[in-house]
Amino acid sequence: MHIVYHDKEWFVEQEMTVNQMLKHLKLLPESVLVVRNGRLVAEDQKVQPGDEIKIVSVVSGG
Amino acid sequence: MRCRRCENPGAINMRQHKLSLCDVHYPEWFHEQTQRTIKKYAMFAHAERILVAVSGGKDSLALWDVLLKLGYQADGLYIDLGIDRGTAYSTRSQEKAAAFAAQHPTARLIVVDIRQLYGENIIQVAQRRHRPQRPCSICGLIKRHEMNRVAFEGGYDVLATGHNLDDEAATLFGNVLHWQVDYLRHQFPVLPADGQGLARKVKPFCRFYERETAAYTLIQGIDYIEDECPYAVGATSLAHKATLTQMEHDSPGAKMHFYTNFLKAKETGLFAAEETAPELHSCSQCGQPTTAPDLCNFCRLWEKLSTD
Numbered sequence: 001m002h003i004v005y006h007d008k009e010w011f012v013e014q015e016m017t018v019n020q021m022l023k024h025l026k027l028l029p030e031s032v033l034v035v036r037n038g039r040l041v042a043e044d045q046k047v048q049p050g051d052e053i054k055i056v057s058v059v060s061g062g
Numbered sequence: 063m064r065c066r067r068c069e070n071p072g073a074i075n076m077r078q079h080k081l082s083l084c085d086v087h088y089p090e091w092f093h094e095q096t097q098r099t100i101k102k103y104a105m106f107a108h109a110e111r112i113l114v115a116v117s118g119g120k121d122s123l124a125l126w127d128v129l130l131k132l133g134y135q136a137d138g139l140y141i142d143l144g145i146d147r148g149t150a151y152s153t154r155s156q157e158k159a160a161a162f163a164a165q166h167p168t169a170r171l172i173v174v175d176i177r178q179l180y181g182e183n184i185i186q187v188a189q190r191r192h193r194p195q196r197p198c199s200i201c202g203l204i205k206r207h208e209m210n211r212v213a214f215e216g217g218y219d220v221l222a223t224g225h226n227l228d229d230e231a232a233t234l235f236g237n238v239l240h241w242q243v244d245y246l247r248h249q250f251p252v253l254p255a256d257g258q259g260l261a262r263k264v265k266p267f268c269r270f271y272e273r274e275t276a277a278y279t280l281i282q283g284i285d286y287i288e289d290e291c292p293y294a295v296g297a298t299s300l301a302h303k304a305t306l307t308q309m310e311h312d313s314p315g316a317k318m319h320f321y322t323n324f325l326k327a328k329e330t331g332l333f334a335a336e337e338t339a340p341e342l343h344s345c346s347q348c349g350q351p352t353t354a355p356d357l358c359n360f361c362r363l364w365e366k367l368s369t370d
Contacts, residue, residue: 028311031304033074033276040085040280042072044063058276059307060119060290061229061299 001047005032005055015048025055032057067091074277077314085281092278096128096266103251105264110219112136113261115209116162116171118155120279120286121224123162125267127284129222130166136222138163141208142175143201144183147292155287162284172216174208180364190367197293200363207360210350213261225265228272231321232302246333250325258342258351271317272303 003010005025012021018034018041029043035054036047047053063072065084072082083091099105106112112129116122116138129136140159145151156173163171177183182190184204188197213221230249237245255262267275279286294300309316327333342351345358347365352358357365 028307030271030273030307030310033273033280035280040073040277042063042075042082044075045071056276056280056288058273059228059300059303060121060272061232061294061297061303 001049001051001053003053013049015046018045018047019043021047031059078318088281089278093128093132097132099269100266105252105266106220108134112220112222113213113218114138114222116140116159118158118287121226121267121275123284123286124275124278125222125224127282130168137170137172139172139209139212141205142173144177144185145291149292151292158285158287172212174212176204190370203359210261214259221261221263223265224267226267226270226272226275227317227321228303230268231306231317232299234321234324235302235306247335250328256342256351259349260351
Protein backbone atom coordinates (compact mmCIF):
# COMPACT_ATOMS: atom_id res chain seq x y z
CA MET A 1 0.00 0.00 0.00
CA HIS A 2 1.00 3.60 -0.56
CA ILE A 3 0.84 5.86 2.54
CA VAL A 4 1.05 9.65 2.31
CA TYR A 5 1.40 11.98 5.29
CA HIS A 6 2.26 15.65 4.70
CA ASP A 7 5.24 15.54 2.32
CA LYS A 8 6.32 12.02 3.37
CA GLU A 9 5.37 8.72 1.77
CA TRP A 10 5.86 5.02 2.46
CA PHE A 11 5.24 1.81 0.54
CA VAL A 12 4.20 -1.11 2.77
CA GLU A 13 3.25 -4.62 1.63
CA GLN A 14 1.65 -5.87 4.80
CA GLU A 15 -1.93 -6.03 6.07
CA MET A 16 -2.56 -4.33 9.41
CA THR A 17 -5.13 -2.25 11.24
CA VAL A 18 -5.17 1.54 11.03
CA ASN A 19 -4.19 1.61 14.70
CA GLN A 20 -1.14 -0.61 14.07
CA MET A 21 -0.12 1.53 11.10
CA LEU A 22 -0.32 4.72 13.18
CA LYS A 23 1.68 3.08 15.96
CA HIS A 24 4.41 2.16 13.47
CA LEU A 25 4.49 5.76 12.29
CA LYS A 26 4.50 7.02 15.91
CA LEU A 27 1.33 9.04 15.37
CA LEU A 28 -1.41 9.47 17.95
CA PRO A 29 -4.83 8.47 16.58
CA GLU A 30 -6.21 11.59 18.31
CA SER A 31 -4.12 13.88 16.10
CA VAL A 32 -4.91 12.43 12.66
CA LEU A 33 -7.60 10.94 10.43
CA VAL A 34 -7.02 8.15 7.95
CA VAL A 35 -8.52 8.09 4.47
CA ARG A 36 -8.37 4.70 2.71
CA ASN A 37 -9.05 4.74 -1.03
CA GLY A 38 -10.87 8.06 -0.68
CA ARG A 39 -13.02 7.12 2.34
CA LEU A 40 -12.52 7.94 5.99
CA VAL A 41 -11.89 4.83 8.13
CA ALA A 42 -11.84 4.23 11.89
CA GLU A 43 -8.82 2.83 13.75
CA ASP A 44 -9.97 -0.82 13.84
CA GLN A 45 -10.32 -1.03 10.04
CA LYS A 46 -7.80 -3.01 7.99
CA VAL A 47 -5.39 -1.49 5.50
CA GLN A 48 -3.78 -3.82 2.99
CA PRO A 49 -1.51 -4.03 -0.07
CA GLY A 50 -2.96 -2.06 -2.96
CA ASP A 51 -4.64 0.51 -0.72
CA GLU A 52 -4.03 4.22 -1.21
CA ILE A 53 -3.77 5.74 2.26
CA LYS A 54 -3.78 9.42 3.12
CA ILE A 55 -3.13 10.45 6.73
CA VAL A 56 -4.58 13.87 7.47
CA SER A 57 -3.32 15.96 10.35
CA VAL A 58 -6.20 17.55 12.25
CA VAL A 59 -4.26 20.20 14.15
CA SER A 60 -4.67 23.81 13.10
CA GLY A 61 -4.28 27.23 14.61
CA GLY A 62 -1.44 29.17 16.01
CA MET B 63 -16.36 -0.67 15.66
CA ARG B 64 -19.74 -0.50 13.98
CA CYS B 65 -21.87 2.57 13.41
CA ARG B 66 -24.25 2.93 16.33
CA ARG B 67 -27.06 3.96 13.98
CA CYS B 68 -26.80 1.36 11.18
CA GLU B 69 -24.15 -1.30 12.04
CA ASN B 70 -22.04 -0.43 8.97
CA PRO B 71 -18.26 -0.10 9.54
CA GLY B 72 -17.44 3.09 11.42
CA ALA B 73 -15.71 5.98 9.65
CA ILE B 74 -14.86 7.70 12.92
CA ASN B 75 -14.64 6.50 16.49
CA MET B 76 -14.99 9.12 19.21
CA ARG B 77 -13.58 7.53 22.34
CA GLN B 78 -14.65 10.44 24.55
CA HIS B 79 -18.29 9.78 23.61
CA LYS B 80 -17.87 5.97 23.27
CA LEU B 81 -19.47 6.51 19.86
CA SER B 82 -18.64 5.18 16.41
CA LEU B 83 -20.46 6.39 13.28
CA CYS B 84 -20.33 5.63 9.56
CA ASP B 85 -19.86 8.28 6.88
CA VAL B 86 -23.61 8.49 6.29
CA HIS B 87 -24.66 8.97 9.90
CA TYR B 88 -21.71 11.07 11.04
CA PRO B 89 -22.84 14.28 9.21
CA GLU B 90 -26.33 13.75 10.59
CA TRP B 91 -24.94 13.55 14.15
CA PHE B 92 -22.67 16.55 13.50
CA HIS B 93 -25.64 18.70 12.43
CA GLU B 94 -27.65 17.63 15.49
CA GLN B 95 -24.80 18.44 17.86
CA THR B 96 -24.21 21.85 16.28
CA GLN B 97 -27.89 22.71 16.62
CA ARG B 98 -27.79 21.52 20.23
CA THR B 99 -24.88 23.82 21.04
CA ILE B 100 -26.58 26.79 19.31
CA LYS B 101 -29.66 26.17 21.44
CA LYS B 102 -27.81 25.42 24.68
CA TYR B 103 -26.03 28.77 24.65
CA ALA B 104 -28.87 30.69 22.93
CA MET B 105 -26.44 31.75 20.19
CA PHE B 106 -28.90 32.88 17.52
CA ALA B 107 -32.27 32.22 15.92
CA HIS B 108 -33.24 31.47 12.33
CA ALA B 109 -34.56 35.02 11.86
CA GLU B 110 -31.12 36.51 12.60
CA ARG B 111 -28.40 37.27 10.06
CA ILE B 112 -25.07 35.56 10.72
CA LEU B 113 -21.65 36.58 9.47
CA VAL B 114 -19.26 33.61 9.46
CA ALA B 115 -15.56 34.46 9.63
CA VAL B 116 -14.09 32.19 6.95
CA SER B 117 -10.37 31.50 6.70
CA GLY B 118 -10.45 28.74 4.07
CA GLY B 119 -9.58 26.20 6.77
CA LYS B 120 -11.58 23.18 7.85
CA ASP B 121 -13.37 24.65 10.86
CA SER B 122 -14.75 27.81 9.30
CA LEU B 123 -15.81 26.14 6.04
CA ALA B 124 -17.45 23.29 7.98
CA LEU B 125 -19.27 25.85 10.13
CA TRP B 126 -20.52 27.77 7.11
CA ASP B 127 -21.65 24.51 5.50
CA VAL B 128 -23.52 23.31 8.59
CA LEU B 129 -25.25 26.65 9.20
CA LEU B 130 -26.46 26.76 5.59
CA LYS B 131 -27.67 23.15 5.81
CA LEU B 132 -29.51 23.95 9.05
CA GLY B 133 -31.30 26.75 7.20
CA TYR B 134 -29.60 29.75 8.80
CA GLN B 135 -28.97 33.01 6.93
CA ALA B 136 -25.20 32.82 6.93
CA ASP B 137 -22.84 34.94 4.83
CA GLY B 138 -19.09 34.44 4.81
CA LEU B 139 -16.36 36.98 5.46
CA TYR B 140 -12.85 36.36 4.16
CA ILE B 141 -10.12 38.79 5.21
CA ASP B 142 -7.14 38.87 2.86
CA LEU B 143 -4.23 39.48 5.21
CA GLY B 144 -1.52 39.20 2.55
CA ILE B 145 0.31 36.24 4.10
CA ASP B 146 2.71 34.61 1.67
CA ARG B 147 6.15 33.61 3.05
CA GLY B 148 6.80 31.64 -0.13
CA THR B 149 3.61 29.61 0.24
CA ALA B 150 0.95 31.95 -1.24
CA TYR B 151 -1.00 31.14 1.92
CA SER B 152 -3.58 33.95 1.72
CA THR B 153 -4.13 33.50 -2.01
CA ARG B 154 -4.72 29.76 -1.66
CA SER B 155 -6.95 30.22 1.41
CA GLN B 156 -9.10 32.75 -0.42
CA GLU B 157 -9.43 30.35 -3.37
CA LYS B 158 -10.82 27.67 -1.02
CA ALA B 159 -13.35 30.10 0.47
CA ALA B 160 -14.37 31.36 -2.99
CA ALA B 161 -14.70 27.80 -4.34
CA PHE B 162 -16.96 26.86 -1.43
CA ALA B 163 -19.17 29.92 -2.03
CA ALA B 164 -19.36 29.15 -5.75
CA GLN B 165 -20.65 25.64 -4.99
CA HIS B 166 -23.38 26.92 -2.67
CA PRO B 167 -25.96 29.07 -4.46
CA THR B 168 -27.24 30.66 -1.22
CA ALA B 169 -23.75 31.48 0.08
CA ARG B 170 -22.53 35.08 -0.22
CA LEU B 171 -18.84 35.72 0.38
CA ILE B 172 -17.63 39.17 1.42
CA VAL B 173 -13.91 39.73 0.82
CA VAL B 174 -11.93 42.40 2.64
CA ASP B 175 -8.46 43.11 1.28
CA ILE B 176 -6.40 44.76 4.03
CA ARG B 177 -3.79 46.12 1.63
CA GLN B 178 -6.38 47.59 -0.70
CA LEU B 179 -8.25 49.15 2.20
CA TYR B 180 -5.40 50.45 4.34
CA GLY B 181 -2.44 50.55 1.94
CA GLU B 182 -0.42 47.77 3.61
CA ASN B 183 -0.95 44.11 4.37
CA ILE B 184 -0.33 42.72 7.87
CA ILE B 185 3.17 41.48 7.05
CA GLN B 186 4.20 44.96 5.90
CA VAL B 187 2.64 46.41 9.06
CA ALA B 188 4.46 43.84 11.23
CA GLN B 189 7.75 44.68 9.51
CA ARG B 190 7.27 48.35 10.24
CA ARG B 191 6.37 47.54 13.86
CA HIS B 192 9.64 45.51 14.08
CA ARG B 193 7.83 42.18 14.36
CA PRO B 194 8.52 40.56 10.97
CA GLN B 195 8.79 37.01 12.36
CA ARG B 196 5.77 37.13 14.66
CA PRO B 197 2.92 39.18 13.17
CA CYS B 198 0.26 37.20 15.11
CA SER B 199 -0.80 39.88 17.60
CA ILE B 200 -1.09 42.53 14.87
CA CYS B 201 -2.95 40.02 12.69
CA GLY B 202 -5.39 39.28 15.55
CA LEU B 203 -5.98 42.98 16.22
CA ILE B 204 -6.69 43.77 12.57
CA LYS B 205 -8.90 40.70 12.07
CA ARG B 206 -11.01 41.45 15.17
CA HIS B 207 -11.50 45.06 14.09
CA GLU B 208 -12.45 44.15 10.53
CA MET B 209 -14.80 41.34 11.55
CA ASN B 210 -16.59 43.69 13.89
CA ARG B 211 -16.67 46.51 11.34
CA VAL B 212 -18.14 44.35 8.58
CA ALA B 213 -20.69 42.81 10.97
CA PHE B 214 -21.76 46.27 12.16
CA GLU B 215 -21.83 47.96 8.76
CA GLY B 216 -23.60 44.99 7.17
CA GLY B 217 -26.30 44.93 9.85
CA TYR B 218 -25.46 41.38 10.96
CA ASP B 219 -26.89 40.21 14.27
CA VAL B 220 -24.06 37.89 15.10
CA LEU B 221 -20.49 37.02 14.19
CA ALA B 222 -19.72 33.28 14.17
CA THR B 223 -16.23 31.79 14.26
CA GLY B 224 -15.12 28.20 13.78
CA HIS B 225 -13.26 27.81 17.10
CA ASN B 226 -13.38 24.17 18.18
CA LEU B 227 -12.91 22.51 21.56
CA ASP B 228 -9.18 22.03 20.99
CA ASP B 229 -8.79 25.76 20.32
CA GLU B 230 -10.79 26.61 23.42
CA ALA B 231 -9.05 24.04 25.63
CA ALA B 232 -5.61 25.26 24.48
CA THR B 233 -6.59 28.87 25.22
CA LEU B 234 -7.94 27.83 28.61
CA PHE B 235 -4.77 25.85 29.34
CA GLY B 236 -2.59 28.87 28.52
CA ASN B 237 -4.76 31.23 30.56
CA VAL B 238 -4.73 28.89 33.56
CA LEU B 239 -0.96 28.39 33.35
CA HIS B 240 -0.53 32.15 33.73
CA TRP B 241 -3.70 32.72 35.81
CA GLN B 242 -4.92 35.38 33.41
CA VAL B 243 -8.15 35.97 35.26
CA ASP B 244 -9.38 38.71 32.91
CA TYR B 245 -9.12 36.35 29.94
CA LEU B 246 -10.77 33.55 31.92
CA ARG B 247 -13.68 35.89 32.66
CA HIS B 248 -14.25 36.48 28.97
CA GLN B 249 -13.82 32.95 27.65
CA PHE B 250 -17.27 31.59 26.80
CA PRO B 251 -19.12 30.24 23.71
CA VAL B 252 -21.10 33.49 23.48
CA LEU B 253 -19.88 37.03 23.99
CA PRO B 254 -22.87 39.37 24.03
CA ALA B 255 -23.10 42.49 21.88
CA ASP B 256 -22.40 45.61 23.89
CA GLY B 257 -25.12 47.68 22.25
CA GLN B 258 -22.58 50.25 21.07
CA GLY B 259 -21.11 48.59 18.02
CA LEU B 260 -19.50 45.35 19.19
CA ALA B 261 -21.24 42.41 17.52
CA ARG B 262 -22.37 39.33 19.47
CA LYS B 263 -19.72 36.66 18.96
CA VAL B 264 -20.49 32.95 18.99
CA LYS B 265 -18.56 29.70 18.65
CA PRO B 266 -21.04 26.99 17.57
CA PHE B 267 -18.24 24.36 17.24
CA CYS B 268 -16.85 24.88 20.73
CA ARG B 269 -17.88 21.38 21.84
CA PHE B 270 -16.40 19.53 18.84
CA TYR B 271 -12.90 18.15 18.85
CA GLU B 272 -10.72 19.41 16.01
CA ARG B 273 -10.64 15.84 14.73
CA GLU B 274 -14.43 15.90 14.42
CA THR B 275 -14.58 19.08 12.33
CA ALA B 276 -11.83 17.65 10.10
CA ALA B 277 -13.82 14.41 9.73
CA TYR B 278 -16.90 16.39 8.73
CA THR B 279 -15.07 18.29 5.97
CA LEU B 280 -13.48 15.08 4.65
CA ILE B 281 -16.77 13.18 4.58
CA GLN B 282 -18.64 16.10 2.99
CA GLY B 283 -15.89 16.59 0.42
CA ILE B 284 -15.27 20.21 1.44
CA ASP B 285 -11.96 21.35 -0.02
CA TYR B 286 -10.01 23.30 2.61
CA ILE B 287 -6.49 24.55 3.08
CA GLU B 288 -4.65 21.85 5.01
CA ASP B 289 -1.47 23.87 5.52
CA GLU B 290 -0.96 25.93 8.60
CA CYS B 291 -0.34 29.65 8.50
CA PRO B 292 3.45 29.81 7.87
CA TYR B 293 3.78 32.13 10.87
CA ALA B 294 2.12 29.63 13.25
CA VAL B 295 5.23 27.42 13.39
CA GLY B 296 6.39 27.24 17.00
CA ALA B 297 3.27 28.96 18.37
CA THR B 298 2.64 28.33 22.07
CA SER B 299 -0.98 27.39 21.43
CA LEU B 300 0.19 24.51 19.20
CA ALA B 301 2.45 23.25 22.02
CA HIS B 302 -0.53 23.42 24.40
CA LYS B 303 -2.62 21.47 21.90
CA ALA B 304 0.05 18.78 21.66
CA THR B 305 0.15 18.45 25.45
CA LEU B 306 -3.63 18.17 25.65
CA THR B 307 -3.72 15.63 22.80
CA GLN B 308 -1.23 13.42 24.66
CA MET B 309 -3.44 13.70 27.76
CA GLU B 310 -6.46 12.79 25.64
CA HIS B 311 -4.64 9.74 24.30
CA ASP B 312 -3.85 8.55 27.83
CA SER B 313 -7.27 9.43 29.20
CA PRO B 314 -10.10 9.73 26.63
CA GLY B 315 -12.35 12.68 27.36
CA ALA B 316 -9.66 14.65 29.23
CA LYS B 317 -9.86 17.65 26.86
CA MET B 318 -13.64 17.64 26.84
CA HIS B 319 -13.89 17.52 30.65
CA PHE B 320 -11.24 20.20 31.06
CA TYR B 321 -13.19 22.64 28.89
CA THR B 322 -16.82 21.74 29.59
CA ASN B 323 -16.28 21.61 33.37
CA PHE B 324 -14.75 25.08 33.11
CA LEU B 325 -17.94 26.26 31.36
CA LYS B 326 -20.09 24.62 34.04
CA ALA B 327 -18.02 26.27 36.77
CA LYS B 328 -18.44 29.64 35.06
CA GLU B 329 -22.19 29.16 34.97
CA THR B 330 -22.14 28.76 38.74
CA GLY B 331 -20.20 32.00 39.18
CA LEU B 332 -16.50 31.15 38.86
CA PHE B 333 -14.62 34.03 37.21
CA ALA B 334 -17.78 36.14 37.17
CA ALA B 335 -17.51 39.51 35.46
CA GLU B 336 -16.32 42.34 37.66
CA GLU B 337 -19.10 44.58 38.90
CA THR B 338 -17.12 47.60 37.78
CA ALA B 339 -16.25 46.60 34.22
CA PRO B 340 -14.06 49.12 32.36
CA GLU B 341 -16.15 51.80 30.72
CA LEU B 342 -16.40 51.72 26.93
CA HIS B 343 -16.06 54.81 24.74
CA SER B 344 -16.46 55.21 21.00
CA CYS B 345 -13.13 55.48 19.18
CA SER B 346 -12.88 59.07 17.96
CA GLN B 347 -11.80 57.84 14.53
CA CYS B 348 -13.63 54.61 13.62
CA GLY B 349 -16.44 54.74 16.18
CA GLN B 350 -15.90 51.18 17.48
CA PRO B 351 -16.16 50.72 21.25
CA THR B 352 -12.89 50.84 23.15
CA THR B 353 -11.74 51.12 26.75
CA ALA B 354 -9.09 53.62 25.62
CA PRO B 355 -10.03 57.28 26.12
CA ASP B 356 -9.47 58.42 22.52
CA LEU B 357 -8.39 56.07 19.73
CA CYS B 358 -8.94 52.30 19.77
CA ASN B 359 -5.88 50.02 19.45
CA PHE B 360 -6.56 49.50 15.75
CA CYS B 361 -6.65 53.21 14.91
CA ARG B 362 -3.70 53.87 17.21
CA LEU B 363 -1.69 51.27 15.26
CA TRP B 364 -2.35 53.01 11.92
CA GLU B 365 -1.70 56.41 13.43
CA LYS B 366 1.71 55.25 14.71
CA LEU B 367 2.49 53.82 11.28
CA SER B 368 1.60 57.09 9.58
CA THR B 369 3.97 59.05 11.84
CA ASP B 370 6.88 56.56 11.60
